[in-house]
Amino acid sequence: MSVLLAERITAGYGKVPIVQGVSVRAEVGQVVSIVGPNGAGKSTFLKAVFGLLRKVDGRVEVDGCDVSHLPPHRIAVSGMAYVPQVNNVFPSLSIVENLEMGAYTRRQGMRERIEEVLEIFPDLKAARSGRAGVLSGGQRNMLGMARALMLSPRVVLLDEPTAGLSPAYTTVVWKQVRRVAETGTGVVVVEQNVDLAVSHSDWTYVLVAGRNRLDGAASEVAKEDLSSIFLGGGGGNSTVSDGSQTGMGGEPMVANGS
Ligand SMILES: Nc1ncnc2c1ncn2[C@@H]1O[C@H](COP(=O)(O)OP(=O)(O)OP(=O)(O)O)[C@@H](O)[C@H]1O
Ligand SMILES: [Mg+2]
Numbered sequence: 001m002s003v004l005l006a007e008r009i010t011a012g013y014g015k016v017p018i019v020q021g022v023s024v025r026a027e028v029g030q031v032v033s034i035v036g037p038n039g040a041g042k043s044t045f046l047k048a049v050f051g052l053l054r055k056v057d058g059r060v061e062v063d064g065c066d067v068s069h070l071p072p073h074r075i076a077v078s079g080m081a082y083v084p085q086v087n088n089v090f091p092s093l094s095i096v097e098n099l100e101m102g103a104y105t106r107r108q109g110m111r112e113r114i115e116e117v118l119e120i121f122p123d124l125k126a127a128r129s130g131r132a133g134v135l136s137g138g139q140r141n142m143l144g145m146a147r148a149l150m151l152s153p154r155v156v157l158l159d160e161p162t163a164g165l166s167p168a169y170t171t172v173v174w175k176q177v178r179r180v181a182e183t184g185t186g187v188v189v190v191e192q193n194v195d196l197a198v199s200h201s202d203w204t205y206v207l208v209a210g211r212n213r214l215d216g217a218a219s220e221v222a223k224e225d226l227s228s229i230f231l232g233g234g235g236g237n238s239t240v241s242d243g244s245q246t247g248m249g250g251e252p253m254v255a256n257g258s
Helices: 042-049 072-077 095-101 110-120 122-126 137-151 167-182 194-200 226-230
Strands: 002-013 016-027 031-035 055-062 080-083 155-159 186-190 203-208 211-217
Touching: 002 042, 002 186, 016 031, 016 042, 016 055, 016 186, 016 203, 031 042, 031 167, 031 194, 042 055, 042 080, 042 155, 042 186, 072 080, 080 137, 095 110, 095 137, 110 122, 110 137, 110 167, 122 137, 137 155, 137 167, 167 186, 167 194, 203 226
Parallel strands: 016 211, 031 186, 031 203, 080 155, 155 186
Antiparallel strands: 002 016, 002 055, 203 211
16 A cells, blocks of 8 residues: 655756655555665655645645645654654753654644654664754764654655665664664655665665666666666666556556566
């Protein structure tokens, strides 16, 4: 079952369309990665999906409900969470206070939810009363993720949660991403490092120059010559999937014929 359906999203800044007709889908319990060269429009796409940028065109559904025209705070209540690439925690607040901030609209079950979320992130649980400002970069990224889970979202969008982290911590963060998915949440992760993306996700989308270039089961995408695709070279017009995830609206996102 799809928890996120973003169809043919076109968006940008001012009049310039950065993202053109991009479609991405995420299923319950699945980790979906989005990769692509710098400036491909990955962050722009997430912002448009979360309602932070006005969409020129396209449709977004969360759990079957159309949220295309809702502002971010209403999209959040509808079951989507978004963790930006930078500045995703309040450094002067404690870990628990950061989690409370993530759920200020939640009327009931705040305490219980904090405990549930801390169970997923043992590092945070151990430091729960400490200030977020003393956390390492990786721990801060985890706190951003944890805060995003406070409203029990159906789908979480993470923009480069491993950027700038040591390889060891990167692995830790990816393990947490998997744990989040195992709670039944769909996770969409933008990742700079293609090898990490394909080895830790179920499905991978490749965006180049603001458009869908390729998508498929991560293990299949891993076999493609991605560096040449990133540079705009060949190989990108083949679908590497069995089509089970593509073909929204009856039309494959990437043409068949490898
Ligand atoms: N606030 C903005 N105003 C105008 N143009 C912007 C803005 N933010 C990004 N852009 C432009 O939009 C394009 C896509 O940027 P975006 O940040 O979405 O790419 P990205 O794929 O996330 O790249 P990266 O891998 O570097 O994070 C770039 O050409 C960028 O210069
Ligand atoms: Mg980005």
